[in-house]
Amino acid sequence: MGKQRILQNMEGYALSEFGKNLKDCTSKEKYIALSKSTMQELVPNWIKSNEKFEGKKQAYYLSAEFLMGRALTNNLINMKLKSEVEEILEEIDVNYNVIEEAEDDAGLGNGGLGRLAACFLDSGATLDLPLTGYGLRYEFGIFKQTFEDGFQKEQGDNWLEHGDPWSIRRDDEAVIVSFSNGDVLAVPYDTPIIGYGQNTINTLRLWKSEALNNFDFEEFNNQNYHQSVKEKNDAETISKVLYPNDSNDEGKKLRLKQQYFFVSASLQDLIRKHKEKYSSFDNFSELHSIQLNDTHPAVAIPELMRILTINENLSWDKAWGIVVESFAYTNHTLLAEALEQWPVHLYQSLLPTIYDIIVKIDTQLKKELNAKGIKDEELADYEIISGDCIKMAWMSIYGTSSTNGVAQLHTNLLIESELTKWYKLFPERFNNKTNGITQRRWLLQSNPELSNYITKHLGNDDWITNLTELKKLEKLGDDKGVLEDFVNIKQSKKNQLADYIEEHEGIKIDRNSIFDIQIKRLHEYKRQLLKAFYILDLYYRLKEEPGFDIHPRTFIFGAKAAPGYFRAKGIIKYINEIAKLINNDKDINGKIKVVFVENYRVSYAEKLFPAADVSEQISTAGKEASGTGNMKFMLNGAPTIGTYDGANVEIVAEAGEKNNFIFGLRVEDIEKIKDSYNPKEEYEKVKGLKRVVDTLIDGTFTDGDTGMFAELHDSIFKGASWHRPDQYFLMKDFDSYRQAQQKVNEAYQDRLAWAKKCWINMANAGKFSSDRTIKQYADEIWKISKS
Numbered sequence: 001m002g003k004q005r006i007l008q009n010m011e012g013y014a015l016s017e018f019g020k021n022l023k024d025c026t027s028k029e030k031y032i033a034l035s036k037s038t039m040q041e042l043v044p045n046w047i048k049s050n051e052k053f054e055g056k057k058q059a060y061y062l063s064a065e066f067l068m069g070r071a072l073t074n075n076l077i078n079m080k081l082k083s084e085v086e087e088i089l090e091e092i093d094v095n096y097n098v099i100e101e102a103e104d105d106a107g108l109g110n111g112g113l114g115r116l117a118a119c120f121l122d123s124g125a126t127l128d129l130p131l132t133g134y135g136l137r138y139e140f141g142i143f144k145q146t147f148e149d150g151f152q153k154e155q156g157d158n159w160l161e162h163g164d165p166w167s168i169r170r171d172d173e174a175v176i177v178s179f180s181n182g183d184v185l186a187v188p189y190d191t192p193i194i195g196y197g198q199n200t201i202n203t204l205r206l207w208k209s210e211a212l213n214n215f216d217f218e219e220f221n222n223q224n225y226h227q228s229v230k231e232k233n234d235a236e237t238i239s240k241v242l243y244p245n246d247s248n249d250e251g252k253k254l255r256l257k258q259q260y261f262f263v264s265a266s267l268q269d270l271i272r273k274h275k276e277k278y279s280s281f282d283n284f285s286e287l288h289s290i291q292l293n294d295t296h297p298a299v300a301i302p303e304l305m306r307i308l309t310i311n312e313n314l315s316w317d318k319a320w321g322i323v324v325e326s327f328a329y330t331n332h333t334l335l336a337e338a339l340e341q342w343p344v345h346l347y348q349s350l351l352p353t354i355y356d357i358i359v360k361i362d363t364q365l366k367k368e369l370n371a372k373g374i375k376d377e378e379l380a381d382y383e384i385i386s387g388d389c390i391k392m393a394w395m396s397i398y399g400t401s402s403t404n405g406v407a408q409l410h411t412n413l414l415i416e417s418e419l420t421k422w423y424k425l426f427p428e429r430f431n432n433k434t435n436g437i438t439q440r441r442w443l444l445q446s447n448p449e450l451s452n453y454i455t456k457h458l459g460n461d462d463w464i465t466n467l468t469e470l471k472k473l474e475k476l477g478d479d480k481g482v483l484e485d486f487v488n489i490k491q492s493k494k495n496q497l498a499d500y501i502e503e504h505e506g507i508k509i510d511r512n513s514i515f516d517i518q519i520k521r522l523h524e525y526k527r528q529l530l531k532a533f534y535i536l537d538l539y540y541r542l543k544e545e546p547g548f549d550i551h552p553r554t555f556i557f558g559a560k561a562a563p564g565y566f567r568a569k570g571i572i573k574y575i576n577e578i579a580k581l582i583n584n585d586k587d588i589n590g591k592i593k594v595v596f597v598e599n600y601r602v603s604y605a606e607k608l609f610p611a612a613d614v615s616e617q618i619s620t621a622g623k624e625a626s627g628t629g630n631m632k633f634m635l636n637g638a639p640t641i642g643t644y645d646g647a648n649v650e651i652v653a654e655a656g657e658k659n660n661f662i663f664g665l666r667v668e669d670i671e672k673i674k675d676s677y678n679p680k681e682e683y684e685k686v687k688g689l690k691r692v693v694d695t696l697i698d699g700t701f702t703d704g705d706t707g708m709f710a711e712l713h714d715s716i717f718k719g720a721s722w723h724r725p726d727q728y729f730l731m732k733d734f735d736s737y738r739q740a741q742q743k744v745n746e747a748y749q750d751r752l753a754w755a756k757k758c759w760i761n762m763a764n765a766g767k768f769s770s771d772r773t774i775k776q777y778a779d780e781i782w783k784i785s786k787s
């Protein structure tokens, strides 16, 4: 591609859109001009790519969240244009990094589930598979987080303020979605998903809600200004904002509207395209495979029944066959309280036809169960409509041909406990698909230094599309020169992060300290509080125990708490209080530091993972379905300190127990002790534990009279809401965690032995590419193939 053309396009865009010469544009404007001219380059290939899959079976990923992050660098890398563009910009004295940083994250997701969807799209396009993403075009993504006096504050994320150069609005493909109280327009915005090497460019189609009649002149003429725009406002509310809350009841009705809105629009889109080519639905499931990312899009099951039986006049039985064959469901949680349920009255009032169909599905299920010899008194365990609740997980298992967990341990637990009854009914439907991450973003883009080094030693860059190539590097783990280079690369990533943290958080950190990083959504089961207790204990010991010493450590946290999740916000405040105490104590002499970075998000993650010395994966065993952050650390050469949970189990199986630091209760241990567990015993018995836990209530720290710290204390000793005391076994795992941390400290003393552990982790990360995951979905569930 001509360098000149990109530059000309940029100049032209600056003139026509911003009325300026390119050189006078702001960084944001330059970012937009560059992105728009990149779009001009790729659109012809995008059109071609759409055509090449026509008539072939395709897969569709329905997800309420796509946590895409930034697009520019990723797209340039996948188009193999990045260095060329950097050169062009250099010639006109523009620093690429400044332009890169001008892009707002597309934060249309909360955490792991949404980021998984984004990694999957990247892998689908790179593997040349026909995979389309369908979701919601939230006007406001995940909130922006700041800290005020250590408390989390949320601000709206107006990511579209300056427009989105990566999406194209398609008014001609808008559809109407009907609710009992009126219709709304669903307008698609398409974003190209560029496969590495650009052979295939797939589509992420996100729906925006709009009013059918934007403006009511009659009302306006009657001087009723508010009423005249009411329809517009009501309709636009649907795709207004991403729900940041995985755990509250507020605004439930709107959340249900969002789900039905994007699901109905997406299915109508598929049906319309199908009908353009075929006159029957006999081949529908041979041409479409639709993955439900958790139960958020599960209303697709009755919605497709509605379309097929009511709009298209198919018989119930025929339609049901098509539905079950077409859909597949991914389960993402073992937390019983996180299984989605909807109050019957909401469905009845908002989606009465859909509700009637769910009743029919439920009745049919009960008949089927009876026929299988399941007695009436046992039916209650399977009912989709149970009392005044609709159980979305049950409907998702019954209405699809595949139910998968996201790591082997998680799938085993689904089969053995949470979903045993369903497994016995439909054993052939259950399968595992261990999650993965795309190495294009999480290594090639975020760690070019290590990427180049890997390519140099492998003699080629095949690992970019075949990550198991890294295994060939394992044997270099005894080469001193290699390990020294590797340590230097890690150091340069640590320096870059330290600079960034100094600039953005205003905290200077010791570049030679161990960077010990825990970054993930704030949740009690993820146990950021366990790490906080450990740090505080370490601090007291450093101050009080003569002769106790450690290698300097920087504890880095990044996490957003759902705005309505009071205890999670309490944990943030508590960690910030600990940071204030430790970071300002001259006695400690900088030995340890605590940094809670603000507004953790994909673009921040790209700076954090490559700079980590230690990956913290310390969830209570059996609670983290998979985790994907754990994989990003591993790929960038950080050993895991973690529990035997989720994909940690598989990480350790690949990289070896001796190259990681596994501690704590296992699932089977918890099963044994949970009914007689008394956290008070550990609290009294384990040295140092009382001292740190008491700081929640003894006035060491202040929570500004919010009662947050007392509630955290209560959650340990009294239990709170659905919790039993110390539900997440902080007290029980504390000592074992402290010992594992001590081992980390000791292991780090031998720099080359440490580097070898890091190297072996990196070399064995091949399994955790989302290319592997997507290949398995494509072969085993979707039955789709390359163009």
Ligand SMILES: *Cc1c(COP(=O)(O)O)cnc(C)c1O
Binding pocket: 110, 111, 112, 113, 115, 519, 520, 521, 600, 601, 602, 605, 626, 627, 628, 629, 630, 632
């Ligand atoms: C990978 C990622 C996550 C998921 O992290 P876990 O540790 O698996 O929970 C969440 N948020 C962002 C921004 C990520 O990049």
